[in-house]
Amino acid sequence: MTALNPAGWRPEMHGAGGAADTATFTGNRALMLEEPLIFEIGSTATTGVDFDEAAPAADLGALMRRDPIGLPGLSESETVRHYTRLSRQNYAIDLGLFPLGSCTMKHNPRLNEKVARMPGFADVHPLQPQETVQGALAVINELAVWLIELTGMYGVAMSPKAGAHGELCGILCIKAALEARGEDRRVLLVPESAHGTNPATAAFAGFTVEDIPGTAEGRVDLAALKARLGPDVAGVMITNPNTCGLFERDMKAISDAVHAVGGYVYCDGANFNAIVGKVRPGDLGIDAMHINLHKTFSTPHGGGGPGSGPVVLSKALAPYGPIPYSARYADGSFKLIEEENAGAEHPDTFGRMTAFHGQMGMFTRALTYILSHGADGLKQVAEDAVLNANYILRSLEDVLDAPFAASGPCMHEALFSDRGLAEGFSTLDIAKGLIDEGYHPMTVYFPLVVHGAMLVEPTETESKAVLDQFVGALRSIALRAKNGDPALKSAPHFAPRARLDETLAARKPVLRWED
Numbered sequence: 001m002t003a004l005n006p007a008g009w010r011p012e013m014h015g016a017g018g019a020a021d022t023a024t025f026t027g028n029r030a031l032m033l034e035e036p037l038i039f040e041i042g043s044t045a046t047t048g049v050d051f052d053e054a055a056p057a058a059d060l061g062a063l064m065r066r067d068p069i070g071l072p073g074l075s076e077s078e079t080v081r082h083y084t085r086l087s088r089q090n091y092a093i094d095l096g097l098f099p100l101g102s103c104t105m106k107h108n109p110r111l112n113e114k115v116a117r118m119p120g121f122a123d124v125h126p127l128q129p130q131e132t133v134q135g136a137l138a139v140i141n142e143l144a145v146w147l148i149e150l151t152g153m154y155g156v157a158m159s160p161k162a163g164a165h166g167e168l169c170g171i172l173c174i175k176a177a178l179e180a181r182g183e184d185r186r187v188l189l190v191p192e193s194a195h196g197t198n199p200a201t202a203a204f205a206g207f208t209v210e211d212i213p214g215t216a217e218g219r220v221d222l223a224a225l226k227a228r229l230g231p232d233v234a235g236v237m238i239t240n241p242n243t244c245g246l247f248e249r250d251m252k253a254i255s256d257a258v259h260a261v262g263g264y265v266y267c268d269g270a271n272f273n274a275i276v277g278k279v280r281p282g283d284l285g286i287d288a289m290h291i292n293l294h295k296t297f298s299t300p301h302g303g304g305g306p307g308s309g310p311v312v313l314s315k316a317l318a319p320y321g322p323i324p325y326s327a328r329y330a331d332g333s334f335k336l337i338e339e340e341n342a343g344a345e346h347p348d349t350f351g352r353m354t355a356f357h358g359q360m361g362m363f364t365r366a367l368t369y370i371l372s373h374g375a376d377g378l379k380q381v382a383e384d385a386v387l388n389a390n391y392i393l394r395s396l397e398d399v400l401d402a403p404f405a406a407s408g409p410c411m412h413e414a415l416f417s418d419r420g421l422a423e424g425f426s427t428l429d430i431a432k433g434l435i436d437e438g439y440h441p442m443t444v445y446f447p448l449v450v451h452g453a454m455l456v457e458p459t460e461t462e463s464k465a466v467l468d469q470f471v472g473a474l475r476s477i478a479l480r481a482k483n484g485d486p487a488l489k490s491a492p493h494f495a496p497r498a499r500l501d502e503t504l505a506a507r508k509p510v511l512r513w514e515d
Ligand SMILES: *Cc1c(COP(=O)(O)O)cnc(C)c1O
Pocket: 102, 103, 162, 163, 164, 165, 195, 197, 239, 243, 268, 270, 271, 292, 307, 308, 309
């Protein structure tokens, strides 16, 4: 470990900007504060809190810890500052546009937060007697009714805790339905443009995944799909709008063909914000679709959570949906259908996805978002999301290769590639250049069907002024990459760290500091 000066400053911490004549004693640059690792500044002899010596635990046997674990400590104020400084090196939707395609990072209205923090919602406990949480059950139920209405489906499972979890729920419904029919179909067809969670879910649920190719215009190849259908096919998993940012126009024909051979249709509905209020998946013959509440109905996410992935189900699959769920009775009361009463009320359920009922905070936020927008406002969400993405696509297609620009309007996201950049320049350089311009980069190298992909989702919550500034920044970076500006190869120049070895960080993370 390198020796530290008293302020914890190591010269090599500073990428660009550390030139001798501009270097500061602390390493800070005005309000851009340098922050070492806690292992570098803390010590095992320091603590911010005084605890009494713990009494020996009764009988932990071999579980009893015998040696100190050696975590470094700081004083209370140093601890607060350490984490506050680190948090300031983060990028957040409240700081600026977050153009990640496929992730839908949009503004989260503060009203949602206010409602979610009301003690009657925030403080409920899942083990409270049901008569004391009727309001919470009503919220879950009302949100469920809205989701069914908006999707034109028959039922909904509210408990899955993220999009991928919802996929698993839907596929387990399909599995249960096939078992009930006494059929052992093993193959799930997944287009090659699918989100990575789709084949992962199918494999996790024990199915064999087979790829279906895409067409030159970026959509599922209907003829290839039809050619593969047969009695061994359990179903398809199709993302719509898809990860190329396009609406699968053949969706109804795909569903009809899959149903004709006895299969089921799973739709990845993570991008429902592009079509909410415009298209009802139920009308397209879909049997199961997860909705990412954290993408379509606001609620903050990123950095690992939380999320919420309710799954809407067709009449054919609804009987197999998971417990628990909140049911409304004729007298207006709500009751959870769980193991005890499922036999009478929901006998074919495949079982439980989670310990309790899902993400209560997400439900409250999503319902707040839905009610504050109203049906007409939700329709406008889709219109604005699509308008903004097309504005980005058309504003940049003259400087960045847009592989599917000729396939018609895009949906919620605009797809570009690094074709046509100067020799030696790639998507990574554009992304790093965006960091210097103060933006979180767009999604890079996804979808895999496009070489050097750049996927930009502006979302419906950005104004034209914000989009214009972003377009200006991306346009200038694209031109630099086309003209081979060597400075772009070492960007970012203004970030606390420049280019890290991402492979090494992923493959060999240093999780324990050794002196
Ligand atoms: C985000 C996303 C998922 C996964 O959702 P999580 O909530 O992150 O598990 C799946 N499919 C698509 C198309 C997505 O955009």
